[in-house]
Amino acid sequence: MAATDTAPAAVPAPSTADPVRATRWSESRALSPLLLVAMLLLWEALIHLFDVPAIVVPTPSAVAVAMWEGIASGLFWPHFLVTLWEIIAGFGIGSVVGIALGVLIGLSPLMERLVYPYVVAFQTLPKVAIAPIIVIWFGYGISSKIIITATIAFFPLLANTIVGLRSAPREQVEMLEACTANRWQIFRMIRLPQALPYIFVGLDVAVVLSVIGAIVGEFVGAKAGLGYLILQKNFSFDMAGVFAILIILSLIGVGLHLLVVAIQRRVLFWSEAHANSVTGA
Amino acid sequence: MTAPLSIQAGASVPAPSRPGEALVRIEALEKIYSTRDRGNIHALSDIHLDVAPGEFLTIVGPSGCGKSTLLKILAGILKKTSGQVRVANAELYGPNRDLGVVFQAPVLLPWKSVIDNVLVPAKVQKLDMGQARTRARELLEMVGLSGFQDRYPGELSGGMQQRVGICRALIHKPKFLLMDEPFGALDAMTREQMNLELMRIWKEQEATILLVTHSISEAVFLADRVVVMSPRPGRIAEIMPVDLPRPRNLEMFNTPVFGKHVGAIRRHFQSEGGID
Numbered sequence: 001m002a003a004t005d006t007a008p009a010a011v012p013a014p015s016t017a018d019p020v021r022a023t024r025w026s027e028s029r030a031l032s033p034l035l036l037v038a039m040l041l042l043w044e045a046l047i048h049l050f051d052v053p054a055i056v057v058p059t060p061s062a063v064a065v066a067m068w069e070g071i072a073s074g075l076f077w078p079h080f081l082v083t084l085w086e087i088i089a090g091f092g093i094g095s096v097v098g099i100a101l102g103v104l105i106g107l108s109p110l111m112e113r114l115v116y117p118y119v120v121a122f123q124t125l126p127k128v129a130i131a132p133i134i135v136i137w138f139g140y141g142i143s144s145k146i147i148i149t150a151t152i153a154f155f156p157l158l159a160n161t162i163v164g165l166r167s168a169p170r171e172q173v174e175m176l177e178a179c180t181a182n183r184w185q186i187f188r189m190i191r192l193p194q195a196l197p198y199i200f201v202g203l204d205v206a207v208v209l210s211v212i213g214a215i216v217g218e219f220v221g222a223k224a225g226l227g228y229l230i231l232q233k234n235f236s237f238d239m240a241g242v243f244a245i246l247i248i249l250s251l252i253g254v255g256l257h258l259l260v261v262a263i264q265r266r267v268l269f270w271s272e273a274h275a276n277s278v279t280g281a
Numbered sequence: 282m283t284a285p286l287s288i289q290a291g292a293s294v295p296a297p298s299r300p301g302e303a304l305v306r307i308e309a310l311e312k313i314y315s316t317r318d319r320g321n322i323h324a325l326s327d328i329h330l331d332v333a334p335g336e337f338l339t340i341v342g343p344s345g346c347g348k349s350t351l352l353k354i355l356a357g358i359l360k361k362t363s364g365q366v367r368v369a370n371a372e373l374y375g376p377n378r379d380l381g382v383v384f385q386a387p388v389l390l391p392w393k394s395v396i397d398n399v400l401v402p403a404k405v406q407k408l409d410m411g412q413a414r415t416r417a418r419e420l421l422e423m424v425g426l427s428g429f430q431d432r433y434p435g436e437l438s439g440g441m442q443q444r445v446g447i448c449r450a451l452i453h454k455p456k457f458l459l460m461d462e463p464f465g466a467l468d469a470m471t472r473e474q475m476n477l478e479l480m481r482i483w484k485e486q487e488a489t490i491l492l493v494t495h496s497i498s499e500a501v502f503l504a505d506r507v508v509v510m511s512p513r514p515g516r517i518a519e520i521m522p523v524d525l526p527r528p529r530n531l532e533m534f535n536t537p538v539f540g541k542h543v544g545a546i547r548r549h550f551q552s553e554g555g556i557d
Contacts, residue, residue, distance in 0.1 A: 171388045178356045178382040179402040179453075180375075189401070193392050270391040270433055 058240035066240035083226040090149020091210040098154035102161025123155045131220045149213030153206040160202030164195025197271045200264040211253045305332035310364035323514035324350045340493045340508045341500035347515020348493045356382045381450035383460040387442035389434035396430040399448045420448040440471040460492040501542045
């Protein structure tokens with residue numbers, strides 16, 4: 001091990017440096033799953049060792065069984081679709097409204113003074129606290145969950161759009177002004193592209209928050225969805241079932257996050273910012 | 282408002298151009314910045330300058346002499362305090378299509394390919410994009426970047442990026458090219474090569490160039506006339522015609538005539554308290 005590590009350092013040829021870095025990378029990638037397996041084994045062992053009752057903490061094996069049964073019986077599927085739709089629709093609406101309002105505030109100092117204080121005031125309201133009101137207004141169906149999710153998703157995009165639009169370097173703006181560009185051209189050709197790295201950070205934060213939004217909405221009152229199912233399982237002391245659903249929720253969040261990161265990589269190939277963003281995978 | 286002494290200083294050196302045909306005419310130009318903490322700063326005082334069509338003019342001076350300010354006013358991105366600036370017989374109010382600007386940094390847009398960066402002014406001015414694209418390819422070939430048109434700025438060296446910036450400034454066939462210390466960030470070798478290349482472009486495009494620089498030798502090497510500026514307030518100290526033959530080459534750096542010019546300009550700055 002030490003020999004392979006030091007050998008390329010002694011050889012100055014640059015071609016040998018890349019494969020070495022690649023192996024180190026894959027090693028670090030393998031570490032994370034290994035840790036998971038170790039933790040699961042420890043978890044299983046501790047529960048058997050201390051004889052923890054299944055209604056307090058289930059064993060990983062019981063969770064795996066619950067997961068399999070939930071999927072095989074078709075129980076999870078419709079609830080999964082409902083929650084996924086709530087997340088995506090709420091995230092979409094919240095993002096579009098956040099970006100649009102961000103553009104408006106970012107480009108107009110008047111709008112900033114007029115609107116922004118109220119936006120911040122709204123943001124300081126805990127969304128969990130207004131969720132019951134939204135459920136009363138919009139019913140127990142999907143629409144109230146979408147709205148709750150949207151209210152949570154919208155602020156990261158608003159804030160990041162405003163900051164992003166102002167991040168355009170002065171020289172770039174002057175360059176375009178010297179070419180006789182008008183305000184709209186400067187917005188489209190410089191301010192908006194310069195804002196994209198910030199907007200993607202906002203999207204990444206918002207997509208993870210959207211999972212929380214949908215579940216909070218379902219906890220307050222719902223007829224379907226994974227959050228609704230968690231409550232049901234909780235009432236019947238089916239801890240293994242609850243854990244299985246938690247894993248599904250986590251997978252949804254990670255999946256959507258990876259999707260945003262993948263799109264970000266394609267769109268922001270030119271930016272140094274994406275190299276610094278937290279991928280977590 | 283007017284300082285008769287500096288008018289005489291400016292007028293005492295006759296310009297080789299015929300005044301009636303000046304492409305750019307600057308008269309009694311003043312620029313005063315008002316700052317919050319240091320009061321008013323007199324950046325430009327009583328500037329008189331004519332630029333003839335096809336002329337290569339360089340402006341040299343120490344930091345704070347207002348040379349970049351003058352260039353920004355000409356580019357239309359900075360408002361003058363008073364005086365008159367006319368380009369091609371029209372009063373200059375703001376950015377102008379007859380102007381091309383090369384900045385200190387290349388200022389390329391990192392998300393656009395090299396050729397799309399060159400095409401930015403054409404896009405802004407809604408020119409015929411087919412024709413502009415052909416011209417962009419020709420310009421890139423002229424500066425030796427034809428193989429790089431689909432690369433992105435991040436993949437280019439500093440010197441290559443600055444050449445892209447020059448192509449961008451030329452894409453809309455401006456009558457007048459403004460350059461603000463365009464080679465300041467380059468190493469000495471690249472800088473000399475870029476100087477030669479710029480003179481070739483100047484001849485080929487029949488351009489009129491106003492170039493601001495920190496370097497006295499660069500100013501002398503490139504120019505038909507060197508405008509020497511001095512600070513506090515920024516004003517024209519002398520306009521010096523350069524009698525070096527064209528085409529110029531790097532050997533001329535060692536000629537007595539070249540040395541004489543450089544020495545004369547340097548003496549200016551020594552009497553003013555030194556350059557930088």
